[in-house]
Amino acid sequence: MSPELEHLRAADPRHALEIAPRIWWVGHVLPDDPFQCHVYLLEQGEQSVLFDPGSRLTFAGTLRKIEQVMSLAWIRYFVCHHQDPDIAAALPLIDELIDRPDACVVTHWRTRALLRHYGLRRLGFWLVDENDWRLPLEDRALEFVFTPYAHFPGAICSFDATSGVLFSSDLFGGFSERPTLVARDERYFDTSLRPFHEHYMPSNDILGYALEQIARHPVAVIAPQHGSLVPRSLVPFMIDQLKRLECGLYLLGGHDTDFRRLSQLNATLRDIAATMLLYRDFRDIATRLLELVRRGLPAERIDYYIALSTGAVLALTRENRYAIEIPNGASLNLEAMPGVDMSGYAGVRDKVNNHWGKLITSVVLSSTLSAAVAVAEGDSFSSFERDAGQAASQGAAQAINQAGGQIVQRSLQIQPTLEIRPGQRVAVMVNKDLALAPYVE
Numbered sequence: 055m056s057p058e059l060e061h062l063r064a065a066d067p068r069h070a071l072e073i074a075p076r077i078w079w080v081g082h083v084l085p086d087d088p089f090q091c092h093v094y095l096l097e098q099g100e101q102s103v104l105f106d107p108g109s110r111l112t113f114a115g116t117l118r119k120i121e122q123v124m125s126l127a128w129i130r131y132f133v134c135h136h137q138d139p140d141i142a143a144a145l146p147l148i149d150e151l152i153d154r155p156d157a158c159v160v161t162h163w164r165t166r167a168l169l170r171h172y173g174l175r176r177l178g179f180w181l182v183d184e185n186d187w188r189l190p191l192e193d194r195a196l197e198f199v200f201t202p203y204a205h206f207p208g209a210i211c212s213f214d215a216t217s218g219v220l221f222s223s224d225l226f227g228g229f230s231e232r233p234t235l236v237a238r239d240e241r242y243f244d245t246s247l248r249p250f251h252e253h254y255m256p257s258n259d260i261l262g263y264a265l266e267q268i269a270r271h272p273v274a275v276i277a278p279q280h281g282s283l284v285p286r287s288l289v290p291f292m293i294d295q296l297k298r299l300e301c302g303l304y305l306l307g308g309h310d311t312d313f314r315r316l317s318q319l320n321a322t323l324r325d326i327a328a329t330m331l332l333y334r335d336f337r338d339i340a341t342r343l344l345e346l347v348r349r350g351l352p353a354e355r356i357d358y359y360i361a362l363s364t365g366a367v368l369a370l371t372r373e374n375r376y377a378i379e380i381p382n383g384a385s386l387n388l389e390a391m392p393g394v395d396m397s398g399y400a401g402v403r404d405k406v407n408n409h410w411g412k413l414i415t416s417v418v419l420s421s422t423l424s425a426a427v428a429v430a431e432g433d434s435f436s437s438f439e440r441d442a443g444q445a446a447s448q449g450a451a452q453a454i455n456q457a458g459g460q461i462v463q464r465s466l467q468i469q470p471t472l473e474i475r476p477g478q479r480v481a482v483m484v485n486k487d488l489a490l491a492p493y494v495e
Contacts, residue, residue: 057274057286059236070119074217078123082115088229091140092279098192103131105221106141106279113144133160135223136206137168149174164208201264205254218274228281237282243295246281255301265297382495
């Protein structure tokens, strides 16, 4: 059974699949879902291990595959690498099915703090941080790798030194529009791993620390919770690419949930930064930036302006910097000639819009909301005297008050706008010979 996983490329996912000696894939494929979740089973007799049991949506399929290999009763350890419902929501179902007093959830103490709210009755907790990050088994020992904030404070991975399989949880995960159990080639990074990690990992520093911890182990196969298994030949490439990946993409998107559009935005911003470093001439910069923007937007042109410390605006668009249109349809080339105002200073001066109207409107609105809060709260009540209606009223009032404060704060963050009104007269400082053709109507 090769770490290149060739035996799995045409395998039938309706059955349990052995990815390495005594290690099985027992996941369940959800149709039309790019967020596929994998479950893995380590055969160890009556000390067997199930990694990331899954959700209520997938556990029935997972249970069928487990029973193709062994009885559920043989599983003693249920590893939860973090607390998200896609890997842990099946725990209450397992808690009802399992009937052995030594069965337990293997996890980090930070994860237990949340998993305990499932109200498990039979399953106890075995904490990796209290057991030297190592779990002895029948013919091997599992080693646990601490990967904090990737993407949960108590996130861990599991490594089986006997097979070289790393159960990586969300690390090395990917989005899969067309699920494939094994990554085919290096293109898998850009199509699946890149958008997933840009979207879910908080920063390159945090991702880099996690990869450093993983690098201490001789990984032969990566078995992530999402996406595709990574065979031995692709492991070094995927690690190297992730080390250089800029993450925390959610900061750019606000409420945008289209992860592929956010990934494209991130790539565009990265290329813009590279353009500003590589090119020196304004024309080259403007041409390259327009090419980059057109990859995702139907842009015809980009106008550039510089706000000078004097309050003037310097126009850098091709139309305003390099040429002037003459009424008869001809144009005069003014390339590299700086624009100045009528006093001879660089740039163009006019009016500054400080957006006081918006700010005043926001303050008035906030005051009105505050008045509504005072009416809603009424007289103060002790915590023992308030009924449900009064509590709801106060809760709504506080939410309204917070909304008013946010409206004012947003208005304060609007930067002043330099406005150049139509018809403004400007001058051009002529610093080279001009070829003036006779004016003909």
